[in-house]
Amino acid sequence: MKNWKKYAFASASVVALAAGLAACGNLSGNSKKAADSASGEKTVIKMYQIGDKPDNLDELLENANKIIGEKVGAKLDIQYLGWGDYDKKMSVITSSGENYDIAFASNYVVNAQKGAYADLTDLYKKEGAELYKALDPAYIKGNSINGKIYAVPVAANVASSQNFAFNGTLLAKYGIDISGVTSYETLEPVLKQIKEKAPDVVPFAVTKNFIPSDNFDYPVPNGLPFVIDLEGDTTKIVNRYEVPRFKEHLKTLHKFYEAGYIPKDVATSDTSFDLQQNTWFVREETVGPADYGNSLLSRVANKDIQIKPITNFIKKNQTTQVANFVISNNSKNKEKSMEVLNLLNTNPELLNGLVYGPEGKNWEKIPGKENRVKVLDGYKGNTHMGGWNTGNNWILYINENVTDQQIEDSKKQLAEAKESPALGFIFNTDNVKSEISAISNTMQQFDTAINTGTVDPDKAIPELMEKLKSEGAYDKVLNEMQKQYDEFLKNKKS
Numbered sequence: 001m002k003n004w005k006k007y008a009f010a011s012a013s014v015v016a017l018a019a020g021l022a023a024c025g026n027l028s029g030n031s032k033k034a035a036d037s038a039s040g041e042k043t044v045i046k047m048y049q050i051g052d053k054p055d056n057l058d059e060l061l062e063n064a065n066k067i068i069g070e071k072v073g074a075k076l077d078i079q080y081l082g083w084g085d086y087d088k089k090m091s092v093i094t095s096s097g098e099n100y101d102i103a104f105a106s107n108y109v110v111n112a113q114k115g116a117y118a119d120l121t122d123l124y125k126k127e128g129a130e131l132y133k134a135l136d137p138a139y140i141k142g143n144s145i146n147g148k149i150y151a152v153p154v155a156a157n158v159a160s161s162q163n164f165a166f167n168g169t170l171l172a173k174y175g176i177d178i179s180g181v182t183s184y185e186t187l188e189p190v191l192k193q194i195k196e197k198a199p200d201v202v203p204f205a206v207t208k209n210f211i212p213s214d215n216f217d218y219p220v221p222n223g224l225p226f227v228i229d230l231e232g233d234t235t236k237i238v239n240r241y242e243v244p245r246f247k248e249h250l251k252t253l254h255k256f257y258e259a260g261y262i263p264k265d266v267a268t269s270d271t272s273f274d275l276q277q278n279t280w281f282v283r284e285e286t287v288g289p290a291d292y293g294n295s296l297l298s299r300v301a302n303k304d305i306q307i308k309p310i311t312n313f314i315k316k317n318q319t320t321q322v323a324n325f326v327i328s329n330n331s332k333n334k335e336k337s338m339e340v341l342n343l344l345n346t347n348p349e350l351l352n353g354l355v356y357g358p359e360g361k362n363w364e365k366i367p368g369k370e371n372r373v374k375v376l377d378g379y380k381g382n383t384h385m386g387g388w389n390t391g392n393n394w395i396l397y398i399n400e401n402v403t404d405q406q407i408e409d410s411k412k413q414l415a416e417a418k419e420s421p422a423l424g425f426i427f428n429t430d431n432v433k434s435e436i437s438a439i440s441n442t443m444q445q446f447d448t449a450i451n452t453g454t455v456d457p458d459k460a461i462p463e464l465m466e467k468l469k470s471e472g473a474y475d476k477v478l479n480e481m482q483k484q485y486d487e488f489l490k491n492k493k494s
Helices: 002-020 022-039 058-070 084-098 108-114 129-134 136-143 168-174 184-197 244-259 295-301 333-346 348-355 404-416 429-449 457-471 474-494
Strands: 045-049 076-080 102-104 159-167 200-204 225-229 280-287 305-307 324-325 363-365 371-377
Touching: 045 084, 045 333, 058 076, 058 333, 058 371, 076 084, 076 333, 084 102, 084 348, 102 333, 129 333, 159 168, 159 184, 168 184, 168 305, 184 200, 184 244, 184 280, 184 324, 244 429, 280 295, 280 305, 295 305, 324 333, 348 371, 371 474, 429 474, 457 474
Parallel strands: 045 076, 045 102, 200 280
Antiparallel strands: 102 324, 159 280, 159 305, 363 371
């Protein structure tokens, strides 16, 4: 892709130049930061974060701001917005023009195209140079829009796979063998066993937002059915409901539903399944190299979780946009905000103090083992931040439950992960916004029931496709998407 190569080369040149001028440039910068710190005049950076606020947020920020104040002369103020409310509240904040500085991105592509987020391309060349060097190039490709980048992605699972995650406690208790599980179809025998042996346990913990996993790339992650089949012709955009193996998955899920392996109210229920409880037998989880196999899930669940991959490790737009931080276009502290994000993603002491929590209470270093830590009882509470949506996972300390083999496997997975042909393809919806809304409305009438196995796909899919294709919107969006994708692939080769 021309724009990417040009941008990468230009940025690399700037980084090299910055290194050569370090002695000169840093003298005045460090003096300014030191003066700010000594005078107590620190720029307050307001950040919106998604999720549940840690119970000890004040303590976490107090420790973090000692480092941030000393290094960049700023003070971080993090305000949490709940999981279910985040998109709605950030939409209001964005449309009102509120003057915040940093936020966990909501609808990244759409809001970047609207001008809600600051263009960070030049900031990456100076305030974010160290951060930029640490990023896999796929992150820049996947987050670039018209040759510009508006995000600071959390470096973690630039490639990931979907996995069945089994409750190890129940596997051991009932002696269930999962060695033969590789797909939805081969999952059926073990679901039958747990249903017979533990009737009060939900065999397959599916929720209403569930979509069966496959080796697809989604060019528009907004509920539309269009995919690029990574096992088929990767130059074509198709409807997932017309891919034969996907339809087989849906038939299997319907069998699960009929057999009682999936909750009967799955299509309407807001029930969630706590990872730490034994109310479920198997669920789906996204796992990548930074999770070190099953070690992260096991630590979070506080019990053994066994995983079985069902898709390939692929670098896609979705994997590069999992956790993006953005700087508001209305921010009066854009440079300082990038300095804070740069520090958060490059300073191990700062990041680990947030993700693991207070040293001595939540964790302790293991003597004689570099970067290895043991979590203490304090870690089990709501006393730390999540690694996936805070900062660069590759500078996090490694928990003692991670084996040397898992570390080697992680390196191998990362080295061998391939890029999707569509990595970097950003669909411009300007010409088909009303048509997309029409398709989305139709999808909402059918897709939840189909995806969760609630209805017979042999009957429901033809009804869905007939309704979609009877509307001019469907063909118009598909043709426009294919046209833009063809142009993207053409420019990528040239």
